[in-house]
Amino acid sequence: MSIFSYAYSVPFPKDSKITRSQAFEALRYKARAPMAFVPAIASAEVLEENPTYIKRKTGMKSGIEMTEDINLYAPSLVTFKSNTGQLVTNLISENAEGARFLTFTFYMPFPDVEPGSEAEATKKREMEGACKGAVAQSLKVMLEMFEEGRLN
Numbered sequence: 619m620s621i622f623s624y625a626y627s628v629p630f631p632k633d634s635k636i637t638r639s640q641a642f643e644a645l646r647y648k649a650r651a652p653m654a655f656v657p658a659i660a661s662a663e664v665l666e667e668n669p670t671y672i673k674r675k676t677g678m679k680s681g682i683e684m685t686e687d688i689n690l691y692a693p694s695l696v697t698f699k700s701n702t703g704q705l706v707t708n709l710i711s712e713n714a715e716g717a718r719f720l721t722f723t724f725y726m727p728f729p730d731v732e733p734g735s736e737a738e739a740t741k742k743r744e745m746e747g748a749c750k751g752a753v754a755q756s757l758k759v760m761l762e763m764f765e766e767g768r769l770n
Contacts, residue, residue, distance in 0.1 A: 620731035620738045622745045626753050627711075627721040636761065638718070640769040641710050642693045644760035648708070649688045649696055652676070655756040658748055676700070703727040708756070720760070722753045 630636065648655045649672050652662050661677035665685070672688040684700040691697070698706040705725040712718050726745065731738050763769050 620728045620733050620735075620741065622724060622726040622728065622742055624746060624749055625721060625723040626746075626750050627719045628753050628757050630718040630720065630757065631761070632717070634718075634761065634764075636764040636769070638693045638710055640764055641718075641720070641760055642690075642696075643769045644763050645696045645708050645710070646690055647763070648756060648759075649674070649690065649698075655759050656752045657755060658752070720753060720757045722749065722756070724749050 630641075650662070650664055650667070652659045658679055659676060660679045663675045664672060665675055666673040670690050670692075672690070674686050674688065675683065676686055677683050682702070684702045684704070686698050686700045688699075689697045694710045696708040698704075698708075704727070705723075707721075707723045709721045709723070710718065711721060724745070728738075728741060731741055
């Protein structure tokens with residue numbers, strides 16, 4: 619079994635007026651309806667929800683279906699743990715200079731991929747590209763929601 623473990627950050631625009639709480643509200647929206655944020659996701663159905671937890675059934679465009687337990691730790695962290703063993707985090711952070719970042723971490727087991735194989739190298743390259751795209755697209759949608767006045 620091969621494991622894909624990766625983290626990727628994108629900076630918020632320096633001139634952005636979005637607050638941390640507004641950015642977190644966008645992540646809460648993403649937890650409920652992720653399709654616009656993550657291109658690889660085809661569908662999502664919320665099965666259970668309270669202010670700090672969401673359980674959802676997620677369908678990927680690849681055909682994989684999973685159930686995810688999502689924990690919301692306002693104002694900076696959302697964790698997604700699936701029944702496939704996958705763990706993803708979405709983090710809103712700042713550096714010492716006050717610049718804000720959106721960082722996703724990914725831990726994904728691939729049971730049918732042999733460690734050290736060419737298939738593993740190919741899969742990891744594909745996943746890095748998909749993960750980078752998911753973070754960039756998530757920030758883009760977050761900022762669009764802010765500009766449209768859809769975040770409190």
